[in-house]
Amino acid sequence: MAKNSNKTEENRNKFINDIKQGKVWGSYDIAFNTVNLLKDVIVNGDWQTAQELMVLITAEGRKLTRSLPMQASVGNMVRRVLKIIREEYVATQQNKQEDVDAQESLHKIVTSEGDVVDDYSKLLPDLRSSIMEHIGEFEMELETSADNIAQQARQHIHSNEIIMTLGKSASVEAFLKKAATERKFEVIVAECAPFCRGHELAVSLGKSKIETTVIADSAIFAIMSRVNKVIIGTHTVMANGGLRAVCGSHIVALAAKHYSVPVIVLAPMYKLSPQYLCSYDQDAFNSFVSPEGVLKYSDGAILSKVHVYNPVFDYVPPELVTLFISNTGGHAPSYVYRLLSELYHPDDHDL
Amino acid sequence: MCVNEFCVPRTLKMKKKEIEEVFGGILENEQDVSAGMAAIRTLLNVLERDTSETVQELDSNLQAAVDAMKNTDYPVTAVASGCELFLRFITLAKLDTKTFGECKSIMLHRGQLFLKKLMEARGKVAKLASSFIVDGSRVLTHSKSRVVLHGMKEAARANKRFEVYITMSSPDNSGVEMRRLLEEENIPCTVILDSAIGYVMEQVDMVMVGAEGVVESGGIINKVGSYTMAVCAREMKKPFYVLTESFKFVRLYPLNQRDLPNEFKYTSSKLGRDLSKEHPLVDYTPPSYITLLFTDLGILTPSAVSDELIKLYL
Numbered sequence: 001m002a003k004n005s006n007k008t009e010e011n012r013n014k015f016i017n018d019i020k021q022g023k024v025w026g027s028y029d030i031a032f033n034t035v036n037l038l039k040d041v042i043v044n045g046d047w048q049t050a051q052e053l054m055v056l057i058t059a060e061g062r063k064l065t066r067s068l069p070m071q072a073s074v075g076n077m078v079r080r081v082l083k084i085i086r087e088e089y090v091a092t093q094q095n096k097q098e099d100v101d102a103q104e105s106l107h108k109i110v111t112s113e114g115d116v117v118d119d120y121s122k123l124l125p126d127l128r129s130s131i132m133e134h135i136g137e138f139e140m141e142l143e144t145s146a147d148n149i150a151q152q153a154r155q156h157i158h159s160n161e162i163i164m165t166l167g168k169s170a171s172v173e174a175f176l177k178k179a180a181t182e183r184k185f186e187v188i189v190a191e192c193a194p195f196c197r198g199h200e201l202a203v204s205l206g207k208s209k210i211e212t213t214v215i216a217d218s219a220i221f222a223i224m225s226r227v228n229k230v231i232i233g234t235h236t237v238m239a240n241g242g243l244r245a246v247c248g249s250h251i252v253a254l255a256a257k258h259y260s261v262p263v264i265v266l267a268p269m270y271k272l273s274p275q276y277l278c279s280y281d282q283d284a285f286n287s288f289v290s291p292e293g294v295l296k297y298s299d300g301a302i303l304s305k306v307h308v309y310n311p312v313f314d315y316v317p318p319e320l321v322t323l324f325i326s327n328t329g330g331h332a333p334s335y336v337y338r339l340l341s342e343l344y345h346p347d348d349h350d351l
Numbered sequence: 352m353c354v355n356e357f358c359v360p361r362t363l364k365m366k367k368k369e370i371e372e373v374f375g376g377i378l379e380n381e382q383d384v385s386a387g388m389a390a391i392r393t394l395l396n397v398l399e400r401d402t403s404e405t406v407q408e409l410d411s412n413l414q415a416a417v418d419a420m421k422n423t424d425y426p427v428t429a430v431a432s433g434c435e436l437f438l439r440f441i442t443l444a445k446l447d448t449k450t451f452g453e454c455k456s457i458m459l460h461r462g463q464l465f466l467k468k469l470m471e472a473r474g475k476v477a478k479l480a481s482s483f484i485v486d487g488s489r490v491l492t493h494s495k496s497r498v499v500l501h502g503m504k505e506a507a508r509a510n511k512r513f514e515v516y517i518t519m520s521s522p523d524n525s526g527v528e529m530r531r532l533l534e535e536e537n538i539p540c541t542v543i544l545d546s547a548i549g550y551v552m553e554q555v556d557m558v559m560v561g562a563e564g565v566v567e568s569g570g571i572i573n574k575v576g577s578y579t580m581a582v583c584a585r586e587m588k589k590p591f592y593v594l595t596e597s598f599k600f601v602r603l604y605p606l607n608q609r610d611l612p613n614e615f616k617y618t619s620s621k622l623g624r625d626l627s628k629e630h631p632l633v634d635y636t637p638p639s640y641i642t643l644l645f646t647d648l649g650i651l652t653p654s655a656v657s658d659e660l661i662k663l664y665l
Contacts, residue, residue, distance in 0.1 A: 105648060106436075106597045107663045240643060240652060276643075276650065278483045279556070334654040346649065 008040055012060070016067045026170060027073040027235065031270045032142055034064065034077040039135060042081075042128065050089040050120040050127060057082055061351045070287050070312075072236040072244070072273040075351060079274070079344040084138060085120075086345055088131045092124045145268035145327035146174055152325055153179035156264060161185045161228040164220075164261075167192035167246045168201040169233025171266040175325075176231070177208050186211045188227065190220050192248050194293025194310060217248055224255040230263045234316075237267045239274050239340055241318030241333025244285065247311050253320035262322040269326050274340055274349045277315055286313045366412070370397065370419045378425060385497055387429030387598060388469060390420050394437050395462045404451060413438060424618040428563035428572050428633060431615070432601040441465055472596040472647035473501050480559065480594050480645045481506035488513040489555045491548075491584075494520035494574040495529040496561025498594040502645075507538050515540040516551050520574060522630060545576055548583050558584045562595040564615075565646075566603045567660050569638035569653025571595070572615060575631055578608075581640035590642040597646045600660055605635050 015033055018024040024033060041060050047053040061078030068074050149171055157163060157179040165172050165187065176187060187210055191198035198214060205212045215223055230252055234245040243249060243265060256263045277285060291308035318333035325331075331339060373396055377389040384392075397416045403409045417434040421427050441462045480502035484490060492499050492515060503515065515533055519542055520526040526542050533540045543551055558580055562571040571577065571593050584591045605611050608631075613622060616631040638653030645651075648659065 105662055106600060106659050239650065276483075279485045279488070282485070334652055337652055337655050338658065341649075 005044075005046075008037075008044065008060075011037055011040060012063065016064070019068055019071060027071070027271060028142070028146065028170065028268070030071050031073040031077050032139070034074045035081065035135065035139060035142065037064070038078065038081045039132070042131060042135070049123055050085055053127075053131075054082055054085055054120060057085065058348075058351055065351055072275065073270050076270050076273055076344075078351060079348045080138065080270070081135065082348045083343065083345050084134045085131055088127060088134055089120050089122075089124065092126055092130055093122060141327070142268075142270060145270070146171055148327035149266055149268060149325055150174040150178040152330070154182060156229070156231070156325070157183060157185055159183045159185065162188060162226055164188045164190065164223070164227040164230045164252065164256075165201070166190040166198065166220075166232055166248055166252050167195070168197035169246075169266065171268065172231055172233045173201060173204060175266055176205060176210060180205075180208055180210045184211075186213070188213045188215055188223055190215055190217050190248065190252065192246060193217055217251065220248075220251055221255045221258070224252075224259050224261060227256075227259070227261050230256045230261055231266065232263070233266050234271060235313060236273045236275070237265075237271050237324065237336060238315075239276050239337065241321065241324075241336040242277060243316040243321065244277075244313050245316055247314045250314040250316050250320075253316045257320050263320060264323050264325060265321055266325050269328065269339070269343065272326075272336065272340055272343060274344055280315070285315070286311050288312070366397075367415065367419045370416045371423055374420050374423060374425075383497060385429060386425045386427075387433035387596075388466075389425075390417075390430040390433045391437050391462075391466060391469065391598070393420060394434060395459070395466060398455070398459060398462060401455075406451060406454065409455070421614060422619045424620055426563055426632070427619075428601070428615045429599055432564050432599050435602070436598055437462070437465070468647075469596065469598050472598070473498055475647040476594050476596060476645050477501040477505040479650055480592065481509060481511075483557070483592065483645075484511055484513050486512050488557065489516065490514070491516045491518075491551060491555040491558045491580070491589075492529070493518050493526075493558075493560045493577050493580055495525040495532075496594065498561045498596065499559050500529065500532055502559065502594055503533065503538055504536050507536050513538070516555060517542050518545050518548060518576060518580070519543065520576060521545055525574070545579075548576075548580050552583050552587045552589060555589060557590045557592060559592045559594060562593050562599055563633060564599050564601045564603070565593070565595055565644065565656055566601055566605060566635070567657055568604055569641065569644070569651075569656040570605070571636050571641065571644075572601075572603075572605075572611065572633050573636065575634045578634040578636045578640075581636045585640050591640055593641055593644045595644060595646055597648050597659070600656065600663075602660065602664060608635055611635055 015024070015037060019030060024030060038057060038060065041056055042053065045053065045056045047056055057078060061075065064078065065075045153175045163176070163185060179185065187205055189198040189202045189212060191214055202212045202214045232245065232249055232252065234243045236244040238244060253263050289310050289312055291310040294310050295303065295308045297303065321333045323330050323332065324336070370393060374389055374393040377384055377392055378386060394413060394416060397413060401409055401412055403412055417438065420430050441458055476498050484503070484506040490513060506513065515538055517526040517529050517540055530540050530542050560573055560577055560580065562573045564572040566572060581591050611633065613626060615633055617626060617629055618632065621629050641653050643650055643652060644656065
């Protein structure tokens, strides 16, 4: 047993280091690897009942989220797995599939006949296999999510439209390429300085024969009047339907609002986080990286005289978002709370 | 709505006074109890002491009690919503039991459970809201609200340093009372004039208000001046948070101020007079001005409130 737990710890540390060093990159890979780590805990961990397993997973999740506070998808995956365990426990125990709605509701308050608190402590022999099976299905969902989003491209991109996007998002790239197989349209890519990942996207789209124009971030507003639609990706969808997205997204969203251009955000379900933005100084909301891209170290003398910041994220309030497209379809920002209550158990919001 | 004095049976007339006394007694002796909660407790009290022998009689007695409470000079919105929930759901037990005695004991049991959950509600709301108060925040609040007070206490106990601005809130100047309560907790606060809302808005980080009632659209009914504050907060792009317990959800869909029932806007003693000359006591804040609602059901967007109410009254 001790050997197993050592191995789990080793895996976890490797995963954390890989993310910190940028070896594992992109929220899909992060989500996928998190699920694998948790699977390891379920298979090799020392547990008898669902309750013990949930304690193990929560502890593992806490270690991960403490070390990687910026990667919301890690926490999201931990919550999803916990929810799966809860569902499977109830299903195996009652030997039937039943929808367990754990969300507090006024209806429950007024009609309840006293609380029946289930502490998940019953011994269930088939639990391990049924949880693993369910997680298998969930992994399938993860794998196909990008594709599912891309499948909806046809409904949103029409012929001869001008689409604006910003930086590089894997979902947006797949979405645009899928649409290009059937329709002809034009894409304007804001480069998203200082990382300029927009250049990479432009090259990739160009190779797929999509008419692409790269613009500087400062030209976003000037160009917006000609744009029909803004399609962007995001890092996290917050609980109120706001976005934590790459820096510059707020500018795009505000310019779009000014010209009444619809803003479509591609967000697979694993990006939905039960987090709220309480204040802009909030811990773990933004991260500041090396300012090298803003002001080169070779600029010498001036460096000691000025402050240089290079934040990674922007908060985009929900009223600037028109539509979310997830692997399960399109949703308005005001509907995000509902999706959250379906995805996660309320007790798991704080790990 | 008003009970006609002449057709009320003698026994009930006695009761009416008694009910008013119980209801008023709770509100006066226990500062920490809101009108809605007091109403539910009064109804439970009526249910306990009731001697009627048929469901119909019990029903009409409870209804009479509700009317009696609505006729007092306490805020009626929360009373109305609390009582509606109580009458509809706690007494719903009558449909599926055999004897009247059985039925009554189930009602009492349910009622007590309901009350217990409601008592826990304020703590839950406070806990959610206190996480939004961070070090160095300046919060503007309106009038006196027990939930807001509770939330701020919670934040102060978590050693957060923040400052509160409270509107005086005429005509009853309840903001002064709110200041006293906050100062007891050593929370720095300033009372401002109602007309200074625009003046302080640029200095604050957020607005937190309570609510007397939350309507189906997700908007709120609250002490008059809340709407002014919400409009002002929207203009200056400050978040407008509402702290409220879920038993304040009411089935009402006002589109404007005029749609609010008169008994919500005026105390019962003023209802007979020329209302155009009277000051309304509450106003309606539409959902588009509300950023989030903190309730014991969790943090809700205004549109989630409709969802809750639909689930309830389906």
